Amino acid sequence: MTAPLLSVEKVNVAFGGVQAANEAELDVMSGEFLAIIGPNGSGKTTLINLCTGYVKPKSGTIRLDGRDITRKKPREITKLGIARAFQIPQLFGEHTVVENLMLAVAAHQGFWDGWRPLNRPDFRAEAMRLLDMVGLADVAEANAATLPEGQRKLTDIALALALKPRLLLLDEPTAGVSGDEKFPLMDRLTAVLREQKVTAVFVEHDMDLVRRYADRVAVWNQGRVAASGPPETVFNDPMVLRDVVGVV
Numbered sequence: 001m002t003a004p005l006l007s008v009e010k011v012n013v014a015f016g017g018v019q020a021a022n023e024a025e026l027d028v029m030s031g032e033f034l035a036i037i038g039p040n041g042s043g044k045t046t047l048i049n050l051c052t053g054y055v056k057p058k059s060g061t062i063r064l065d066g067r068d069i070t071r072k073k074p075r076e077i078t079k080l081g082i083a084r085a086f087q088i089p090q091l092f093g094e095h096t097v098v099e100n101l102m103l104a105v106a107a108h109q110g111f112w113d114g115w116r117p118l119n120r121p122d123f124r125a126e127a128m129r130l131l132d133m134v135g136l137a138d139v140a141e142a143n144a145a146t147l148p149e150g151q152r153k154l155t156d157i158a159l160a161l162a163l164k165p166r167l168l169l170l171d172e173p174t175a176g177v178s179g180d181e182k183f184p185l186m187d188r189l190t191a192v193l194r195e196q197k198v199t200a201v202f203v204e205h206d207m208d209l210v211r212r213y214a215d216r217v218a219v220w221n222q223g224r225v226a227a228s229g230p231p232e233t234v235f236n237d238p239m240v241l242r243d244v245v246g247v248v
């Protein structure tokens, strides 16, 4: 059997009396598009924080391609290949879209030291390549603050791809996006990730999106996976329907 790209092994973390990860176990296979669903407060964002180094577990191990990354800093984890797209895209609104991308490209290449000129042709070319990939070349010169939410999300994805990740973690990629924009956004996102061979884990509350886009669903409940499998199996599980889908 192939080894998982990411493995979460018996991970525990508590905040006060809340057990946000409770002997959590999860394997993510290379090439998967895995959805994480579950009730509010069940630990979905904590899982992302653990895998990106923003929260350290009390016990347990997290591995990327077999390598222990449990105690590594967020920057080191990014370098090893895990990127994250935030629920609320963090863009420099007063700068153009392409300038935002150029900063990410420069940072990834180690040029983020505040004085080197960032406006290099090679940074711009790479930034434009990434924007083209997510379908935003036309708005490259627009101020980031003027973009509609769906395009802001795609810009955020392009920023994450600038880091050349093997695994991308997305916390509610369509949160705040209008109903009309959701499906085109997810179509573009999944196409780009498959084309770039990036494995993805996405936390999602919209079950229509999960049914349509996930290869596999992991149902989070009380800090651990309560069920997992292809969408058609998971959404026919009476426990999931009763305890999770009814409340998400």
Ligand SMILES: Nc1ncnc2c1ncn2[C@@H]1O[C@H](COP(=O)(O)OP(=O)(O)OP(=O)(O)O)[C@@H](O)[C@H]1O
Pocket (backbone or CB within 6 Å): 015, 018, 019, 020, 038, 039, 040, 041, 042, 043, 044, 045, 046, 047
């Ligand atoms: N940094 C923190 N400090 C204190 N408590 C936290 C922290 N992070 C998470 N928690 C708590 O841990 C539990 C799990 O939170 P988490 O955000 O991971 O859940 P979630 O499943 O992502 O919820 P939602 O669907 O509402 O985003 C919650 O009770 C939350 O209040």
